[in-house]
Amino acid sequence: MAVMTTLAVRNKGLRPAPMVERNYAVHRHGWIMIISGLLESLFYLFSLGVGVGALVKQIELPGGRMVDYAVFVAPAMLANAAMNAAVAETTFNVFGKLKWMKLYDGVLATPMRPRDVAAGEITWALIRGAIYSAAFLVVMAALGLTDTWWAVLAFPGSVLIGLTFSGIGMLATTYFRNWPDFDWMMAFIFVMFLFSGSFAPIENYPSWLQWAVYASPLYHGIELLRAFSLGDLSPMLLVHAAYLAVVGAVCMGFAARRLSKLLYK
Amino acid sequence: MISARGLIKRYGDHTAVDGIDITVPKGQAFGFLGPNGAGKSTTMRMIGCVSPPTAGELRILGMDAATQGPAIRARLGVVPQDDTLDTELNLLENLVIYARYFGIKYKVARERARELLDFVQLSDRAESKVEALSGGMRRRLTIARSLINEPDLVMLDEPTTGLDPQARHLVWERLFRLKKRGVTLVLTTHYMDEAEQLCDRLVVMDGGKIAAEGTPRQLIETHVTREVVELRFNTEDHSAYAEKLDGAAERVEVLPDRVLLYTDDGESSVSEVHGRGLSPASVLERRATLEDVFLRLTGRTLVD
Numbered sequence: 001m002a003v004m005t006t007l008a009v010r011n012k013g014l015r016p017a018p019m020v021e022r023n024y025a026v027h028r029h030g031w032i033m034i035i036s037g038l039l040e041s042l043f044y045l046f047s048l049g050v051g052v053g054a055l056v057k058q059i060e061l062p063g064g065r066m067v068d069y070a071v072f073v074a075p076a077m078l079a080n081a082a083m084n085a086a087v088a089e090t091t092f093n094v095f096g097k098l099k100w101m102k103l104y105d106g107v108l109a110t111p112m113r114p115r116d117v118a119a120g121e122i123t124w125a126l127i128r129g130a131i132y133s134a135a136f137l138v139v140m141a142a143l144g145l146t147d148t149w150w151a152v153l154a155f156p157g158s159v160l161i162g163l164t165f166s167g168i169g170m171l172a173t174t175y176f177r178n179w180p181d182f183d184w185m186m187a188f189i190f191v192m193f194l195f196s197g198s199f200a201p202i203e204n205y206p207s208w209l210q211w212a213v214y215a216s217p218l219y220h221g222i223e224l225l226r227a228f229s230l231g232d233l234s235p236m237l238l239v240h241a242a243y244l245a246v247v248g249a250v251c252m253g254f255a256a257r258r259l260s261k262l263l264y265k
Numbered sequence: 266m267i268s269a270r271g272l273i274k275r276y277g278d279h280t281a282v283d284g285i286d287i288t289v290p291k292g293q294a295f296g297f298l299g300p301n302g303a304g305k306s307t308t309m310r311m312i313g314c315v316s317p318p319t320a321g322e323l324r325i326l327g328m329d330a331a332t333q334g335p336a337i338r339a340r341l342g343v344v345p346q347d348d349t350l351d352t353e354l355n356l357l358e359n360l361v362i363y364a365r366y367f368g369i370k371y372k373v374a375r376e377r378a379r380e381l382l383d384f385v386q387l388s389d390r391a392e393s394k395v396e397a398l399s400g401g402m403r404r405r406l407t408i409a410r411s412l413i414n415e416p417d418l419v420m421l422d423e424p425t426t427g428l429d430p431q432a433r434h435l436v437w438e439r440l441f442r443l444k445k446r447g448v449t450l451v452l453t454t455h456y457m458d459e460a461e462q463l464c465d466r467l468v469v470m471d472g473g474k475i476a477a478e479g480t481p482r483q484l485i486e487t488h489v490t491r492e493v494v495e496l497r498f499n500t501e502d503h504s505a506y507a508e509k510l511d512g513a514a515e516r517v518e519v520l521p522d523r524v525l526l527y528t529d530d531g532e533s534s535v536s537e538v539h540g541r542g543l544s545p546a547s548v549l550e551r552r553a554t555l556e557d558v559f560l561r562l563t564g565r566t567l568v569d
Binding site: 015017018021022025026101102103105106107108109110111112113263264265 | 310335347358368
């Protein structure tokens with residue numbers, strides 16, 4: 001009876017924990033996977049920040065302030081890493097479990113519901129992304145790419161980016177039919193990465209392109225993290241954060257519903 | 266335990282389950298027989314609360330399947346047709362993590378996982394990966410997994426399909442033990458011997474409907490005769506014998522390779538055959554089985 005009561009109580013809220021525990025059990029023996037993801041984004045930072053930075057040296061911000069190119073690019077790399085971690089986990093991994101391993105078919109024969117599965121996978125993606133982001137921030141500080149304590153806020157900021165892109169990734173996965181669909185997604189993400197103000201202030205873009213960029217969640221993520229790491233705070237940051245939160249929440253809501261439809265046939 | 270009234274499941278304009286009524290009392294072993302596509306698995310999924318019925322009433326363990334899915338699933342054990350084991354975890358982890366989905370405490374989960382691996386004789390494989398297991402071992406692991414929450418009702422979709430005889434007998438023996446403990450079993454099968462061995466009551470499904478229902482004995486008595494005589498003649502074409510054997514038994518069925526006589530008295534039917542001056546190359550008298558019932562009700566045409 002006690003078990004039934006606790007279950008009844010728990011069924012009102014979300015139960016992401018079991019799915020997280022499952023993923024942890026899988027990765028307990030394979031931390032290489034996680035380390036490789038971190039290395040990838042650090043390589044980006046070195047090649048672009050340090051490599052291109054040697055050529056470009058300094059860049060002028062819209063406000064007129066001059067900063068080293070590496071300092072300008074680093075927060076964008078952090079946002080990109082947070083996005084990639086979230087997307088990889090909620091698309092490739094979730095799709096594999098959904099379509100190939102049929103893992104969730106087994107999970108849903110228990111009291112777990114599709115929204116518990118979705119919440120669990122997103123939580124796991126956030127944990128993984130948070131590890132990347134923390135390590136990335138430490139490296140940034142060690143290389144002198146940030147010199148303000150506001151940069152600490154870039155950590156929750158990158159978790160927020162993770163949340164947004166976990167929602168987007170999860171929703172996209174429910175529409176994917178087969179692996180070739182992933183090529184389109186990767187192409188889309190890469191274009192978004194190039195045009196979200198990663199490498200240059202978007203004020204340099206033609207105005208029609210600027211409007212397209214405003215729609216990109218990654219742009220708002222980069223603006224948020226760059227402001228924190230440069231210590232350049234403004235009320236606009238609330239708009240960026242709100243945009244990320246809303247896009248993430250809406251996608252997650254739809255993703256959970258779509259997942260229900262796919263799994264409860 | 267289970268009560269379904271007018272249960273219907275449609276996919277688009279295809280009706281997989283077409284208005285069935287079922288009642289399964291506590292402690293019973295209840296079987297679904299039927300050819301592929303008869304709607305057995307769909308019915309199992311609806312009872313397992315992972316497939317919402319299109320129409321009809323479905324109550325399981327006194328709860329409404331449409332609204333109380335998670336609470337019902339908390340007390341069910343499910344052995345799906347394809348095992349859905351977690352291939353990224355070893356055997357022990359498979360059971361422990363599955364227990365966690367039910368909200369069972371980690372310590373209890375570990376204890377039960379060990380006991381259940383013992384129960385299905387896989388203890389020495391506890392640390393193996395699922396991929397390294399044979400079909401029979403996977404099935405046993407899936408059965409162990411279905412028991413992790415100490416369910417009141419266990420649903421098994423074709424529990425022994427694809428297993429070798431040794432593995433089948435082991436699975437049957439474990440299922441018998443569960444039955445003795447008072448666990449209600451619901452299973453689907455293609456194997457008539459499995460149905461006869463395990464099931465107290467059966468329904469035969471065909472085309473989404475229930476074609477017959479009863480105990481194995483009842484089904485044989487109602488739908489076929491007590492005995493069957495199989496005759497083979499030295500001929501390419503047995504159809505010529507239909508006329509010659511007409512009236513030699515209650516029912517005569519001519520197949521491409523033999524003729525079946527359905528009769529309550531095999532011996533007198535055989536002497537009737539000889540009395541008509543026919544000399545079959547081989548004569549086999551046997552008791553009627555569920556297989557005869559099954560083929561009678563669902564036809565001999567190949568499905569799928």
